[in-house]
Amino acid sequence: MANARDIAEPVFRLVDVTRVFRTGKVAVHALRGVTLSLNEGEVVVLLGASGSGKSTLLNILGGLDLPTDGQVFFRDRNLTRASDGDLTRFRREHVGFVFQFYNLVPSLTARENVALVTEIARNPMTPEEALDMVGLGPRMDHFPSELSGGEQQRVAIARAIAKRPEVLLCDEPTGALDSKTGVQVLEALCAVNRNLGTATVLITHNADIQRIAHRVVVLADGRITRDEVNPDRVAPSQVSW
Ligand SMILES: Nc1ncnc2c1ncn2[C@@H]1O[C@H](COP(=O)(O)OP(=O)(O)OP(=O)(O)O)[C@@H](O)[C@H]1O
Numbered sequence: 292m293a294n295a296r297d298i299a300e301p302v303f304r305l306v307d308v309t310r311v312f313r314t315g316k317v318a319v320h321a322l323r324g325v326t327l328s329l330n331e332g333e334v335v336v337l338l339g340a341s342g343s344g345k346s347t348l349l350n351i352l353g354g355l356d357l358p359t360d361g362q363v364f365f366r367d368r369n370l371t372r373a374s375d376g377d378l379t380r381f382r383r384e385h386v387g388f389v390f391q392f393y394n395l396v397p398s399l400t401a402r403e404n405v406a407l408v409t410e411i412a413r414n415p416m417t418p419e420e421a422l423d424m425v426g427l428g429p430r431m432d433h434f435p436s437e438l439s440g441g442e443q444q445r446v447a448i449a450r451a452i453a454k455r456p457e458v459l460l461c462d463e464p465t466g467a468l469d470s471k472t473g474v475q476v477l478e479a480l481c482a483v484n485r486n487l488g489t490a491t492v493l494i495t496h497n498a499d500i501q502r503i504a505h506r507v508v509v510l511a512d513g514r515i516t517r518d519e520v521n522p523d524r525v526a527p528s529q530v531s532w
Pocket residue numbers: 312313314319320321339340341342343344345346347348
């Protein structure tokens with residue numbers, strides 16, 4: 292019997308995407324013909340050696356960059372043909388980003404950092420709801436300097452999801468964290484995926500983290516070398532590095 296995820300709608304479709312960076316006479320082929328679909332509600336872990344094209348792929352999904360060739364669809368919208376203004380609207384309305392470094396405003400509390408987004412979004416949750424979802428309800432009046440690295444990253448996740456984006460794109464969200472705090476960040480990401488159904492793409496260098504994914508995609512030298520459903524998904528608490 293097909294399970295719900297087998298028949299889920301694709302959120303993103305990439306068709307034969309290439310990205311070439313040209314600096315003077317040097318051309319770097321960061322992506323070489325990537326074809327990939329990402330489905331609603333999926334947690335996808337993206338693995339690959341340094342320089343294999345992971346961030347380039349994430350930037351293209353998030354409308355921060357465009358392919359040199361190939362097509363990128365978000366639902367039925369062709370992002371490859373979008374104007375700068377369309378891409379800005381696409382990012383604002385549909386995409387949450389989480390990076391390795393949290394980029395919080397140091398003079399604002401956790402609640403105020405999240406409110407920066409909720410004040411301008413169309414149908415946001417409250418900062419309190421977003422911070423509760425990542426387990427930071429009791430710390431919402433603390434300043435970033437009063438929070439651990441993992442807690443600051445969870446504020447950044449609350450800020451990214453408060454506008455209820457359909458996709459959450461995370462570039463090494465646990466890269467600066469030890470295993471124990473990193474697991475708490477992964478738990479926050481999984482809670483968001485469970486509660487909001489947010490399709491989540493997570494870049495990591497820690498191979499063990501792939502065990503929390505619904506699907507694992509591996510890049511090598513700009514090409515996909517593996518794209519597989521994970522049959523034995525585990526909770527973040529089972530993972531360590
Ligand atoms: N703006 C740019 N200009 C020139 N080359 C670039 C640019 N961005 C990325 N590249 C090159 O494209 C290739 C892929 O880079 P990318 O950052 O996507 O890899 P990655 O898998 O995310 O690496 P890492 O794990 O080290 O972050 C690399 O060779 C990189 O040097």
